[in-house]
Every structure is written in structure tokens, then in C-alpha cells.
Amino acid sequence: MAGSVRVWVPIVLAFGLFPLSPVAATAPVPMKSPSGPVITGVQLNPASTLLQQPCPVVLVFHGDITTTRPASVTYTWVDSHGRTWPEHRRRFSLPGVNGVSRKWKLGKPGRTVDEWVQLKVISPEGKLSNKVPVHFTCVK
Numbered sequence: 001m002a003g004s005v006r007v008w009v010p011i012v013l014a015f016g017l018f019p020l021s022p023v024a025a026t027a028p029v030p031m032k033s034p035s036g037p038v039i040t041g042v043q044l045n046p047a048s049t050l051l052q053q054p055c056p057v058v059l060v061f062h063g064d065i066t067t068t069r070p071a072s073v074t075y076t077w078v079d080s081h082g083r084t085w086p087e088h089r090r091r092f093s094l095p096g097v098n099g100v101s102r103k104w105k106l107g108k109p110g111r112t113v114d115e116w117v118q119l120k121v122i123s124p125e126g127k128l129s130n131k132v133p134v135h136f137t138c139v140k
Helices: 002-014
Strands: 039-045 052-054 057-067 071-079 088-092 096-106 112-123 132-139
Touching (some): 039 112, 057 071, 057 112, 088 096, 096 112
Parallel strands (some): 052 132
Antiparallel strands (some): 057 096, 071 088, 071 112
């Protein structure tokens, strides 16, 4: 009789009639990524300028990128001539409003500056800010 028990034990194990091992029961479950957009807003604030000022002048633009969750965001700046600045990548560790800024040197003595600038989010989703006009006259 003891010989027959030895034959049946491997067969029972092969058909999986014993409970799962602790390793299989605690295997990590893949997390489902949250649905919906990550970027919910891109806003650019006007730079402080005078109607007439010495040139060239360095203007500082401040923008806000609003996220629904922590994210790595790639963005750049675009001007009225279609030029873009080098891309920047920032990790926003908290959801909400995250500030970015950019300096822009422009203008020549005796010339009028009539431009605009815009903040452009490239990823994780493409989104553009409002266009901020830049208009002033450079004094000689």
C-alpha cells in the first residue's frame, strides 16, 4: 500500500490540487496608470516693459503649467517668428501649478519691437499657452 501512495502524490501535485505557494500568491500586481489628461493648463504672464526703454532689454517671462498628478514635463518657448528655444525637461513631483520662466533679450536702439511669445508643452501632452504680446520702442 505504501508504494501506491508514492505514485499518487506526484500526480496530485501535477494537477495543482495543492494551494499556491506563498511566492506566487504575493507576486506584484501591475498598477494601472490613471486615466485622463496630465496637463490641464498652460498660462503665460506678461513681462514687465515700458512703452519706451533703452535697448537691448532682457525681459523675463513667467509661466504656469498645471498638472493633475506628478509628471515629467518637456516644454519650450515659441516666438512670433516661429523660433523655438531649447527644450527643457522638468519633473513636477506634486500635482497643481508649477512655475517656469525664461529670459529673452531683444531690441535695438531706434527700433520698435512688436513680437509675441508663447509657452509650449511638448509632453506628456502637447498644449500651448496664451500668446503674450511684447510691444515697445527702443530709445537711442
